[in-house]
Amino acid sequence: MIEATLPLVAERISHITPVFYQRMFAAHPELLDGVFNRANQSSGEQPQALAGSIGVFATYLIQNPDALPERMLARIAHRHTSLGITADQYQIVYDNLFSAIADDLAEVITPEIAEAWTEVYWLMADALISIERDLYASQANDKMWMPWRVAEKRPAGADAITFVLEPADETPVTPALPGQYVSVKVELEDGLHQARQYSLMGDAGLSRVFTSKLDELGEVSPVLHNRIQVGDVLEISNPYGEVVLDDSEGPVILASAGIGCTPSASMLRALVNAGSEREVLLLHADRSHDAWALSEQMRADLSRLGTANAHVWLEDASTGHELAGVHKVREGFMNLDDVELPAQATMYLCGPMPFMKAIRNQAINAGVPAGSIHYEIFGPDSWLAD
Numbered sequence: 001m002i003e004a005t006l007p008l009v010a011e012r013i014s015h016i017t018p019v020f021y022q023r024m025f026a027a028h029p030e031l032l033d034g035v036f037n038r039a040n041q042s043s044g045e046q047p048q049a050l051a052g053s054i055g056v057f058a059t060y061l062i063q064n065p066d067a068l069p070e071r072m073l074a075r076i077a078h079r080h081t082s083l084g085i086t087a088d089q090y091q092i093v094y095d096n097l098f099s100a101i102a103d104d105l106a107e108v109i110t111p112e113i114a115e116a117w118t119e120v121y122w123l124m125a126d127a128l129i130s131i132e133r134d135l136y137a138s139q140a141n142d143k144m145w146m147p148w149r150v151a152e153k154r155p156a157g158a159d160a161i162t163f164v165l166e167p168a169d170e171t172p173v174t175p176a177l178p179g180q181y182v183s184v185k186v187e188l189e190d191g192l193h194q195a196r197q198y199s200l201m202g203d204a205g206l207s208r209v210f211t212s213k214l215d216e217l218g219e220v221s222p223v224l225h226n227r228i229q230v231g232d233v234l235e236i237s238n239p240y241g242e243v244v245l246d247d248s249e250g251p252v253i254l255a256s257a258g259i260g261c262t263p264s265a266s267m268l269r270a271l272v273n274a275g276s277e278r279e280v281l282l283l284h285a286d287r288s289h290d291a292w293a294l295s296e297q298m299r300a301d302l303s304r305l306g307t308a309n310a311h312v313w314l315e316d317a318s319t320g321h322e323l324a325g326v327h328k329v330r331e332g333f334m335n336l337d338d339v340e341l342p343a344q345a346t347m348y349l350c351g352p353m354p355f356m357k358a359i360r361n362q363a364i365n366a367g368v369p370a371g372s373i374h375y376e377i378f379g380p381d382s383w384l385a386d
Contacts, residue, residue: 148165257285
């Protein structure tokens with residue numbers, strides 16, 4: 001039944017999901033207060049990501065009836081837990097989503113079709129609920145949001161600020177893994193709260209340091225940059241994120257663009273602190289050297305790794321031809337054609353979507369196995385939807 005109706009649902013799901021979100025928020029406006037991202041609703045990214053995940057899950061079940069798409073589910077579950085999603089909210093989603101599906105496909109949907117897709121939804125929901133339950137249980141505390149005081153606020157390149165936090169109460173702190181992120185929640189002018197994810201880019205473990213790039217049109221970064229001062233208290237989540245530095249001895253490729261350098265910085269620092277002898281290749285692209293948010297930290301860590309090599313691409317390379325710790329600086333956009341990638345490497349990507357798609361394709365063409373390439377995206381995973 002699913003195989004027969006998947007083309008129809010796939011054709012209509014991108015039209016159904018916006019209606020679903022409108023209905024759900026009308027019935028449950030509290031979900032817009034600190035849970036769902038209003039900006040992603042306005043841009044259409046969240047409905048697209050939801051549509052994509054349902055389509056991918058259903059397709060996977062048809063092709064692999066005895067398995068689940070664990071990698072996709074883990075990515076969604078980590079994002080959900082960073083926002084405090086609870087098991088009971090899956091019923092709210094189901095009620096509003098299937099109401100929207102029934103209305104859109106009223107002329108063709110039958111009770112049997114509705115029952116089949118209901119089963120798909122709850123297979124996916126139950127799998128996520130199980131993963132999320134384990135993620136919550138693995139934390140050092142049972143809280144969703146914890147108070148952390150801003151101990152330091154310092155510039156980190158053009159339009160970027162690094163926030164160094166310290167605990168504001170006695171809540172046990174969960175150690176973070178290199179590459180993980182926390183959600184940071186702030187109150188907006190209209191009284192609602194919004195949360196965004198930021199990679200932890202200092203020492204892994206109990207510290208909480210993140211860097212924010214200012215988005216003038218955004219809702220959260222202007223509050224962090226303009227309103228939050230040293231001594232203020234922020235609400236942050238426990239650390240989450242499945243894209244973390246592996247513990248093998250093989251080569252590592254860290255490829256980033258813009259503020260996407262934050263997970264790379266975290267992994268680079270972890271390699272330094274571990275005294276690692278792994279071969280490390282750092283690849284970074286930015287508008288200019290001044291725009292590279294964590295240039296000093298990352299280049300200092302590179303110099304402490306005897307097995308590291310770095311290539312940087314700058315759209316404006318007039319002030320960055322010679323950067324200490326960087327093997328070669330090029331002008332323009334990142335291109336791997338003349339970069340020798342280490343064999344059997346694990347690659348970590350973070351940056352704008354077009355950048356990650358292009359570099360992933362180039363890396364695969366250069367011989368990096370697709371399964372060894374991991375990417376981090378802050379926001380709905382529209383790449384998955386594609």
